[in-house]
Amino acid sequence: MSPVTNRQLYLHQRPVGIPTADDIRLRTVDMTTVGDGEVLIENHYLSLDPAIRDWMSGNDTYMEPIGIGECIRSTTLGKVLESRHPDFVAGDYVQGLAVNGWEEYTINPGELLSKVPNDGKYPPRYYLSIFSGAMGLTPYFGMLELGCPVAGDTVLISAAAGAVGSIAGQIAKLKGCRVVGLTGTNEKAEWLVNELGFDAAINYKECENLSEEISKVCPERLDIFFDNVGGKILDAALLNLSDHARIVFCGAISSYNASEPVPGPYNYWQILAHSATVKGLLTTNYVDQFDRANTEIREWLESGKLRFSEDIVDGIENTVEAYTRLFSGMNKGKLLVRLAAADQ
Amino acid sequence: MSPVTNRQLYLHQRPVGIPTADDIRLRTVDMTTVGDGEVLIENHYLSLDPAIRDWMSGNDTYMEPIGIGECIRSTTLGKVLESRHPDFVAGDYVQGLAVNGWEEYTINPGELLSKVPNDGKYPPRYYLSIFSGAMGLTPYFGMLELGCPVAGDTVLISAAAGAVGSIAGQIAKLKGCRVVGLTGTNEKAEWLVNELGFDAAINYKECENLSEEISKVCPERLDIFFDNVGGKILDAALLNLSDHARIVFCGAISSYNASEPVPGPYNYWQILAHSATVKGLLTTNYVDQFDRANTEIREWLESGKLRFSEDIVDGIENTVEAYTRLFSGMNKGKLLVRLAAADQ
Known part of the structure; x- marks a missing residue:
């Protein structure tokens, strides 16, 4: 009826x-x-x-x-x-x-x-x-097509325990990178390391100086920053770029609720100073590759290489x-x- | 002695x-x-x-x-x-x-x-x-390697009458692009169009709303923004991006004299919204191609295709x-x- x-x-x-x-x-x-x-x-x-x-x-x-x-x-x-x-x-x-x-x-x-x-x-x-564009395909294309991970790269992920970040980090691990996540509780930080296999996680809410904490945890600096957050977290990451770093601009959740215009990163200059690249990610650019991506994501899931x-x-x-x-x-x-x- | x-x-x-x-x-x-x-x-x-x-x-x-x-x-x-x-x-x-x-x-x-x-x-x-890194090689590699101009592209240049901008614009013209310059006097705007062959030039000091003026002069929107200035000019350009636009980040002269931290572009979000890319330019990345570049720059000069x-x-x-x-x-x-x- x-x-x-x-x-x-x-x-x-x-x-x-x-x-x-x-x-x-x-x-x-x-x-x-x-x-x-x-x-x-x-x-x-x-x-x-x-x-x-x-x-x-x-x-x-x-x-x-x-x-x-x-x-x-x-x-x-x-x-x-x-x-x-x-x-x-x-x-x-x-x-x-x-x-x-x-x-x-x-x-x-x-x-x-x-x-x-x-x-x-x-x-x-x-x-x-996991089979959606937002959770599966977005980190898939963001990390692989824009991040261009190479084994040995250091990768930092913001909102790392979120739908996108948790997958993006695991994909970078599958490519042989060292992966560090930023998240907002110790419970989630432990989950990232113990369950998802991240190399380290930082509870940014407990850091007095996030940029310095990233420096300590990532002494090799950042080859890839996969950003879902923007704002102060982006600024802290920008102070830790390697030369030729790639910043995957996937989201800016820190600003979505702003009622005033939000300034871009104060450390924007670091993009030039390190010949870095900021790449805006829209998954819809890759429609013709969705089938291939979904196949690979399923293989990873079924072989236990990817958890969510x-x-x-x-x-x-x-x-x-x-x-x-x-x-x-x-x-x-x-x-x-x-x-x-x-x-x- | x-x-x-x-x-x-x-x-x-x-x-x-x-x-x-x-x-x-x-x-x-x-x-x-x-x-x-x-x-x-x-x-x-x-x-x-x-x-x-x-x-x-x-x-x-x-x-x-x-x-x-x-x-x-x-x-x-x-x-x-x-x-x-x-x-x-x-x-x-x-x-x-x-x-x-x-x-x-x-x-x-x-x-x-x-x-x-x-x-x-x-x-x-x-x-x-013209044979220096700063005037010749910087716009050469910035435009060709980072801007990736394609015939028919619309290209906007900030500080277009400066050492770098004036050459960057002419190189884009040589590649078949439509080139618009931003500059600070009417005399320089005329020089860009009449002497250097730019398609148009905007005296940004006379614009009440620079973003709207760019929209009028570039109704096809911007495929490449070659930025030497940053700040408000970058923000105005970001509101006019085509999808997959390239922003060549060559300099940020608007902020070099700042005594307080300078915010990044307020319209940073547009990078994501248009799948755009911001690329930091350091000419020293291309040392192994300097000879080839200098040869081409000389050929352009000697054939009258490039003026400075x-x-x-x-x-x-x-x-x-x-x-x-x-x-x-x-x-x-x-x-x-x-x-x-x-x-x-």
Whole structure:
């Protein structure tokens, strides 16, 4: 039976600082009927990604902002309840890439929607975590195509226990690098070293002088800095560059909640002083290589060379609170919200 | 007859802001005798380069700072008066690369010293201007190796009428690009277009909103931004990037006189949003290609495809005042000081 109503989180006002339940509100709306070429999806998991914060702003960015009153756009994993689109049938598990939203049901015109296997080998939700662009492909292309790791390189990762950082660091290890992670709790620092095989991890919240701490832990200086954070952490890393260092600019989560213009790195000059390169990473540049990348990621997973963590919160009503954990550095691995309809 | 005394400019105190005659003072010192392996040089021309300002600071940089009380380090062109070094004889014209100084005579232990031809074809001082690393090789490698120009690309150059910018723009033109220069006077803007063949030039001092002006003049957006300036000009350029744009980071003259830490570009995020790349340029990375580059630069000069300007000021006592013109954007082409001993 088709659902009659839909609970969804919508943008009530543009957040100033970290989003709150005042900015993103829950409402119940009536369902519309499924039109020609459309698919009705019952969402099981919502993906909570830093990039969504940027879409909540009115800023110039690489995607359209979310409009006031609109459902919060995100990637979701769900099951098709009804299809009037030739490529999908009821019962399919599907991922809607950055076009679905934080809601129980989505009607999608087949746009950026793809079927995911439900063959018992992996839970379908893996397509929001390790098999997703955001967790798997982003660090894959960022590290390999932009970082260009060479065995023996020293690699520093910011937000190293996050979805992207935790994978980026392991990929650098697979390439024979020495890998150091920056993270915000001792528990996560231990996890990086003991479970994921990082060579060292620094709890940046306990450092009086982060640049000096990086110098101590990375006396050979940095060949690659894989940056998800920006701000002061980027500045500390810039003071430790090797000549010809590569800075993979994957994100700048430290600035996503800023209400004033955020200055770029004060140590920008170090890029010149060390003939370094800053490379902006958009995974969509590598669409033609996604299949090859996914194959390699699966091989690493199946052979135990790559590990990952999912941080799963239950209930659409807990989404906003969960989302703020991204910005306080409290999540470990990929942050997901599981909705009531989830069957696995 | 050997000189007995030497007038030299030395660093009396580290400048705060634009260097003044209080910071850099003229003194007369006694000459020492020429030791084994050393060369006595009579300087004819001093090279006035933005990088020297950085050496006057105590900052971490890619060369040692100039010590308090030391002669201001620079590249000079001079004639050998006496040689106890096997590679040089009296009468040779020589260039001392960033190891000589702002003084009438230099005793050099053969370090980074090279003979330059005096065969009547070109004035030897060209080895401080168009045949120097700073004016010829820097834009050559910066544009070709880091900018990677492709015919049809839109290229923006900051400090376009300066020694580096004026050559960088012409090299991009030779590669079939559309080239726009940013400069600080209408006279220089006209020179760029009418004499050097730039497609357009913007007097940034007359723009209320530089980013919008760049948008108007470069509706196709920027494939390459060759940056000598940094600061607000870099921020305006970042708002106009094409996807996959290359930012050649050659200098940041807007910040060399800062007495407080200078923020990096506020629009740093645009690097990610456009999958752009910022590449720090140090010409010394290309030493093994200098001969090839110099050959090509000469061919362009001799066939009239490349033009350049020298801005020559007479008298060691006018050096500091001349030097400040670099920072007010008043020089056109390569800024040199001609000393009394110059014979051509």
